[in-house]
Amino acid sequence: MSDHANQAHQAADADVHYDVHATEAKWLPVWTELDPFRADDASPKPKRYALTMFPYPSGDLHMGHAEVTAIHDVIARYWRQRGFEVMNPIGWDSFGLPAENAAIVRDEHPATFTYANIETQAESFKRYAVSFDWSRRLHTSDPEYYRWTQWLFLRFREQGLAYRKNSPVNWCPQDQTVLANEQVVDGHCERCGAEVTKRELTQWYFKITDYAQELLDGLDELESTWPARVVTAQRNWIGRSEGAHVDFPVEGRDEPLTVYTTRPDTLFGTTFMVVAADAPLAAELVSDEQRPAYEAYLAQTRKASDIDRLSTERPKTGVDLGVRATNPVTGEKLPVYAADYVLADYGTGAIMAVPGQDQRDWDFAAAFGLPVRRTVQPPEGWEGEAFTGDGPAINSANDEISLDGLPVEQAKRETIAWLESKGFGRGTVNYRLRDWLLSRQRYWGVPIPVVHCEACGEVPVPDDQLPVELPELRGADLKPKGVSPLAAATDWVNVDCPSCGGPATRDTDTMDTFVDSSWYMFRYCSPGLETAPFDSAQVNAWMPCDVYVGGVEHAVLHLLYGRFFTKVLADMGLVDFREPWSSQVNQGVVINQGKKMSKSLGNGVNLGDQLREFGVDAVRLTLVFAGPPEDDIDWADVSPAGSLRFLQRAWRLSGDVTSPAGTAADGGDVALRRTTHRTVADAAELVESRRFNVVVARVMELVNATRKAIDSGPGGADPAVREAAEAVAVLLSLVAPYTAEEMWERLGHEPTVALAGWPEVDESLLVEDSVTAVVQVQGKVRGRLEVAPDISAADLEALALADPAVVRALEGKTVRKVIVREPKLVNIVAS
Numbered sequence: 059m060s061d062h063a064n065q066a067h068q069a070a071d072a073d074v075h076y077d078v079h080a081t082e083a084k085w086l087p088v089w090t091e092l093d094p095f096r097a098d099d100a101s102p103k104p105k106r107y108a109l110t111m112f113p114y115p116s117g118d119l120h121m122g123h124a125e126v127t128a129i130h131d132v133i134a135r136y137w138r139q140r141g142f143e144v145m146n147p148i149g150w151d152s153f154g155l156p157a158e159n160a161a162i163v164r165d166e167h168p169a170t171f172t173y174a175n176i177e178t179q180a181e182s183f184k185r186y187a188v189s190f191d192w193s194r195r196l197h198t199s200d201p202e203y204y205r206w207t208q209w210l211f212l213r214f215r216e217q218g219l220a221y222r223k224n225s226p227v228n229w230c231p232q233d234q235t236v237l238a239n240e241q242v243v244d245g246h247c248e249r250c251g252a253e254v255t256k257r258e259l260t261q262w263y264f265k266i267t268d269y270a271q272e273l274l275d276g277l278d279e280l281e282s283t284w285p286a287r288v289v290t291a292q293r294n295w296i297g298r299s300e301g302a303h304v305d306f307p308v309e310g311r312d313e314p315l316t317v318y319t320t321r322p323d324t325l326f327g328t329t330f331m332v333v334a335a336d337a338p339l340a341a342e343l344v345s346d347e348q349r350p351a352y353e354a355y356l357a358q359t360r361k362a363s364d365i366d367r368l369s370t371e372r373p374k375t376g377v378d379l380g381v382r383a384t385n386p387v388t389g390e391k392l393p394v395y396a397a398d399y400v401l402a403d404y405g406t407g408a409i410m411a412v413p414g415q416d417q418r419d420w421d422f423a424a425a426f427g428l429p430v431r432r433t434v435q436p437p438e439g440w441e442g443e444a445f446t447g448d449g450p451a452i453n454s455a456n457d458e459i460s461l462d463g464l465p466v467e468q469a470k471r472e473t474i475a476w477l478e479s480k481g482f483g484r485g486t487v488n489y490r491l492r493d494w495l496l497s498r499q500r501y502w503g504v505p506i507p508v509v510h511c512e513a514c515g516e517v518p519v520p521d522d523q524l525p526v527e528l529p530e531l532r533g534a535d536l537k538p539k540g541v542s543p544l545a546a547a548t549d550w551v552n553v554d555c556p557s558c559g560g561p562a563t564r565d566t567d568t569m570d571t572f573v574d575s576s577w578y579m580f581r582y583c584s585p586g587l588e589t590a591p592f593d594s595a596q597v598n599a600w601m602p603c604d605v606y607v608g609g610v611e612h613a614v615l616h617l618l619y620g621r622f623f624t625k626v627l628a629d630m631g632l633v634d635f636r637e638p639w640s641s642q643v644n645q646g647v648v649i650n651q652g653k654k655m656s657k658s659l660g661n662g663v664n665l666g667d668q669l670r671e672f673g674v675d676a677v678r679l680t681l682v683f684a685g686p687p688e689d690d691i692d693w694a695d696v697s698p699a700g701s702l703r704f705l706q707r708a709w710r711l712s713g714d715v716t717s718p719a720g721t722a723a724d725g726g727d728v729a730l731r732r733t734t735h736r737t738v739a740d741a742a743e744l745v746e747s748r749r750f751n752v753v754v755a756r757v758m759e760l761v762n763a764t765r766k767a768i769d770s771g772p773g774g775a776d777p778a779v780r781e782a783a784e785a786v787a788v789l790l791s792l793v794a795p796y797t798a799e800e801m802w803e804r805l806g807h808e809p810t811v812a813l814a815g816w817p818e819v820d821e822s823l824l825v826e827d828s829v830t831a832v833v834q835v836q837g838k839v840r841g842r843l844e845v846a847p848d849i850s851a852a853d854l855e856a857l858a859l860a861d862p863a864v865v866r867a868l869e870g871k872t873v874r875k876v877i878v879r880e881p882k883l884v885n886i887v888a889s
């Protein structure tokens with residue numbers, strides 16, 4: 059291009075301003091019309107299911123939503139460009155406490171707040187140009203949806219997988235509801251932060267423990283495609299341990315006191331027993347003299363959280379139950395205590411205390427003046443208290459068995475064998491995982507579809523009477539009272555028993571919202587279905603989800619529950635796979651100035667403000683470009699303004715292409731073509747390996763190379779420039795859909811670039827830059843050749859023999875031998 063033309067072009071560039079907001083306003087209605095992301099169940103193309111964790115409608119979208127959907131959309135849009143039939147559905151997890159609490163404050167129905175927020179979020183998602191299939195939209199609080207949540211509950215109940223029991227449960231005094239173990243964080247309510255206490259209540263449970271081993275085993279396979287921290291968190295949460303049940307005969311009682319221990323090898327060192335103070339067993343065992351002291355202690359125990367109870371820091375308390383148990387290996391009579399450091403609902407709720415090897419037992423022994431007998435030799439110079447490490451057994455022999463000298467693992471095995479041979483105990487596997495407490499005493503959730511009848515007991519609501527819809531309650535009616543607000547809706551509560559027709563009452567509890575989200579991924583596959591929760595054929599065709607993108611905070615709740623549901627549905631024959639999510643991506647958190655965004659710090663970044671200032675594309679690009687998807691993004695360290703400048707630069711390319719649309723690129727500038735094809739090929743690999751930020755970096759390089767070709771290379775008329783600009787548009791469509799669409803149009807194409815298809819890569823253009831091959835004749839260098847690094851020996855030999863300098867050197871001689879060491883050397887022997 060002449061200098062003159064170049065200047066004119068730059069001037070034109072400056073005039074033609076890229077108006078992001080006008081571009082958004084222009085394309086949004088076009089896309090709505092085209093509806094390009096509707097997944098076609100009947101498509102012959104291979105299917106991909108891209109799922110992102112559905113949002114909770116607490117307000118408008120925030121930076122966290124912007125991040126997760128920007129990352130997720132790269133994958134979904136990439137698969138579409140690669141020719142897959144992609145399902146990328148969206149819905150709302152729309153039951154839950156925040157809406158209910160807001161309804162109390164505003165004196166309205168929770169649905170008002172919920173559905174208003176859903177509309178706001180839906181509009182924001184559309185403007186944010188996420189490639190969702192809007193036709194599959196669902197809300198878990200719609201009766202059409204929760205009808206099937208109830209249906210599934212009833213199927214679980216029929217199999218004994220949903221049941222009621224009375225037990226001490228976690229109770230949040232602030233929210234006035236029970237909490238699952240998973241919802242108690244460091245002894246505090248996950249939602250409101252209040253200190254959690256215990257209550258004795260009859261509650262509904264899912265029997266997830268039946269699937270403990272399978273949930274654990276499944277992780278082995280997920281390990282290669284799930285984030286390591288999620289796999290580890292689930293393994294720890296399931297908490298498999300191997301140990302033994304040991305029976306200690308109790309004076310004056312037929313039943314032995316059975317304990318669970320992971321260290322049967324330490325049996326000889328057991329010097330006392332401890333039963334959980336709040337276990338029914340403690341109340342059974344206690345002697346008459348000790349009963350008043352025990353009861354006083356029990357009252358005090360109920361106030362402590364599990365975390366406190368298990369803490370090694372806490373001073374040990376307890377009370378002697380006034381009975382004695384016999385150690386089966388030593389025959390010694392051991393005192394039995396009730397204490398709060400043993401939990402009622404783990405193992406058998408009772409332990410054999412071995413102060414020599416367990417620090418909590420040591421502390422208790424010290425507090426109560428009980429003897430300590432070490433059964434593992436601590437290392438020389440050991441000055442600590444309990445020794446929990448490995449070492450040879452000591453003090454561990456009777457007439458029939460001797461463990462002395464054995465390392466811990468072997469001593470465990472021998473003890474278990476001996477206990478089993480004598481009938482004193484047996485080896486066993488234990489899981490920390492508890493059954494899932496699913497009932498809640500709150501309003502805004504799925505009513506439990508069960509009726510209680512004095513004559514018939516628990517009666518399921520017949521399927522044809524589903525859904526059991528929530529009664530209309532609002533405002534002050536919803537105030538937490540310790541019993542479900544539904545109990546006050548007497549018209550709703552009092553019903554005829556579906557079985558005998560007599561007077562009966564509805565169950566007034568609602569389900570944990572994690573029940574709703576345990577099966578929504580199935581519902582998306584046939585969202586409108588009125589005869590079943592989902593169409594198994596569709597589910598089997600689309601699922602498992604090929605990717606699931608969302609926050610790591612769901613590692614042990616949602617992600618474990620969804621796996622459990624899938625296994626139950628597989629056992630019911632409703633789906634033909636056992637894991638719902640084949641691979642998973644956890645995004646990091648958007649922070650600001652090194653800290654979590656918060657009102658009190660005043661460091662919040664408002665998504666709406668960012669979108670107004672820089673536009674959708676620049677915000678999306680910034681979030682994707684900031685770093686690997688799993689890393690946190692500090693908004694103070696990134697530059698949406700820089701992103702916008704880059705997008706303008708990319709957009710300007712499309713105005714500088716002067717060859718007509720459809721021009722073939724062959725014959726165009728080879729250097730630029732190589733860059734284009736290399737970039738496209740690498741981008742595919744980078745998306746597959748989830749290095750989205752590097753994809754952006756590579757597109758930036760391609761934009762630079764194209765700009766250079768236009769300004770100081772072959773110029774805008776070169777077909778390689780068109781090829782490059784079109785590749786930029788398609789690659790950018792994964793991250794910056796508005797800019798990409800606008801470029802695509804300026805390049806002479808119809809919308810939408812989202813379906814343009816991935817540019818075809820010409821493998822021959824991927825060849826690395828050439829290498830220099832040296833040609834020797836009689837040991838003397840006669841020529842140098844620039845060749846492809848993967849050149850064949852035959853080609854290199856032919857090139858060498860045709861080189862003019864080599865031909866001259868061989869004049870009058872006969873070639874005797876050619877030694878080829880491709881691609882770097884040809885040695886010719888001639889005489």
Ligand code: ANZ
Nearest residue numbers: 299318319320321324399400401404405407412415416
């Ligand atoms: C004797 C012993 C000796 C123990 C020793 C440990 C070390 P995990 O791995 O978590 O399963 N335990 C059993 N039931 C308990 C309960 N309900 N509440 C509190 N602690 C309980 O731990 C199992 C070990 O924790 C068991 O092994 C038991 O103490 C204790 F050197 O038995 B061990």
Ligand code: ZN
Nearest residue numbers: 511514555558
């Ligand atoms: Zn009845």
